[in-house]
Amino acid sequence: MVFSVLRLRNFRNFFLSEIISGFGVGMSTIGANWFLLDQTNSTKLIGLMLSLNVIAGFLVAPLIGILTDKFNRKVIILWTYLVQSIILIGITSLLSISGFKIEYVYLFAVVNGMGWTTYISTSRSLVQEILSDQDYINGNSLVEISLQVGMFMAGAASGVIYKYFGFDFILIFNATAFIFSSIFLSKVKYNSITIDNKEESYRESFKNGVRYLADRPKIFFLGVVAIIPLASTMMFNVVLPGYVSDTVGGDSIVFGLSDMFYGIGGLLSGFIAAPVAKKISNNSTVILFFWISIGILLSFAFNSYVLVLFLGSVLFGLSNSSLRIVMNTTLMETVSKSFMGRAMSVWMAISLIIQAIASPVLGLLIDKFSPGVGFIALIGLMIIGFIIYFIVIRGVKQNQNTKYVRTG
Template sequence: MIFRVLKLKDFRNYFIADIVSGFGVGMSTIGANWYLMDKTGSISAVGLMLSLNVIAGFLISTFAGTFIDKWNRKTIILWANIVRAAALLLILGGFLWTGFRVEYVYAFAILNGMGWALYITASRSLLQEMLPENELIHGNSLIEISLQVGMFSAGALSGVLYKYVGFETILLLNAIAFIASSLFLGKIRFTPVHAENREESYLHNFKDGIRYLADRPFLFLLGVISIIPLVSTMIFNVVLPGYVSRAVNGDSVVFGLSDMFYGVGGLISGFIAAPLARKLSQNGTIVLLFAVAVLNLAAVSFNKTIVLLYIGSVLIGLTNSSLRVLMTTALMESVSKSYMGRATSVWMAISLLLQTFAATGLGTLIDAYTPGAGFICMSGLMFVGLVLYFALNSRRADKVTLEA
């Protein structure tokens, strides 16, 4: 049933484009994490790099949603891909000309953060625009599959490529991936939603988007809870290099495979999230996934073996990705298409702000104590998500009962 949405030609092209760009981003992101730690020996430097990544994304998110709701979303993504490919080639040229310089890695992090925040906001708004409401959960499931196929393929290859051909080749492949993704996006033909606010000023549209969420506190809080798995994933990226190196005594190949197994879990989530929600109910499934995530992350924090790291990574990918599928679908079903870009950018900005503090703080914490402390923090964060979601839905149930 999940694959029937691929019969839609436009979605099929979108799906392939998403896999290709996800592969490129995943490969370069994973490679950059290990590259910086390899050259500097400091997890704090990795934390700073990820802080720059999320700060750049935060700055873009504060205004990107307004433009995305105002202009053609496909065109925005195409131009963003072109600019990202060109910038990556410039950074590659810098490495080839002068050798390793930490400034180039930080420039890559800034570019990656800006591009990813813009892409997530625009692409998910485009998906909502393209698909009928009854296909949203299947579309989101397949997009999670596409993301994880790209990511775990990247995880499997990045460690090997880094070891044998270097980070410079990875950057080149990322630029090529953006160009290839644009070719598939260019084939999409559909009638965009008419932007009723196109003639209004940027400031008016921005305020209108904020007012839309302010008038809907339940929707706003649901969106905030939906970003918790995303923040947890970012923390995983900060924790993993030091955890592999110190806790399980692994190398770049183990690091890449650990990230690959996270992607395997994410891939599985694309197939089971929708059927599980139908069987247990959407709310029950979300509560269950948060609970499993809390227990798994707490267990991984005390692990010392590579095999158990791989198993834990699968479960982390499975729970985080399934939560994203279900909660993103719930938001798409609830948010007006004309406001989706602005609403998503608000939640992305909050997510990136949280990630900024987490990346810097965790890098310092892990350097001072143990990489397992990062997984304990992730477990605590997912526990907060569990409590907030349970409380939010209990209040809604009480409200419905009173109204009845």
């Protein structure tokens, strides 16, 4: 049963920490998108903001991967939350004193990008440390549930809070959420893995991490497939504001509710992905949810109704989150714990490159044509992920058949 791992006190505290931080991050991310659209009426600038977000994450990814494999992963997360809280309070003060300046929103995007990259690399590596192998699928399901519960609550509340209290309040709320999240995370007690590479230079440690993946192309490409649903979700946030405003004719509340329904789908994935994978196999589950995701994006491209947007957001959240659960479990079962941080940083860097290139292009296309074009581009990305996965598993099956023939 999915909730069986909550009997473990360490994972229970980690789970609560994830919900709180996810709520804060979700509130500020949704709020920043709508705040910038409100102030500038430009989807192109939202794309640029996301580009700064991902470029900042890309630049710190190699360092974060090395630190994750060299030092205590929980401590890294705690320091990240503390620094983000201080900077968010500083940005709020600047907005209160001098009013809207686009540089302040871009500073938020840079800090958010660095924090998100650190979170992905360290939190997934920490889950791998505090759980046993047989609990990975349930643990990943609950991690996704915690993230989506936070995002779900943020989506439900952010539009209303932004409309009546403003973006300043949302930033302070995010800073406070990080502090409370840190309290629960600090209660996680575990024996950290033995670090064998503490004496290595940072350069040598990075080279060894890259070499680890280069010697294992199957693992590398599985990791690439795993980050494509994440990249498509981030890019979905570039398309969504203009889509809600222009195509569906909604406001900040409709925008927030769309994110809320995506969160509901992500929440459902925590209950559905593991049982489906056990019933029809991991490979069939990945293929199934790739096609569901592609179908939903296609329906968005030709839709102009709010109800279809809400229903589609549920299914899109369900499919993308299920893909992440199954793929992250596969990676945790396959990648050595001592290399997990560096491996995740490489995959995050690739995801960020995709987003950095695609986000401004999406913004320009949407401003010139329509948000529907943005969804067509996302379909192309998901199809690429499906093709890579199909090639990898086909190669694995061929190798297994060859070995069977030789030994038979």
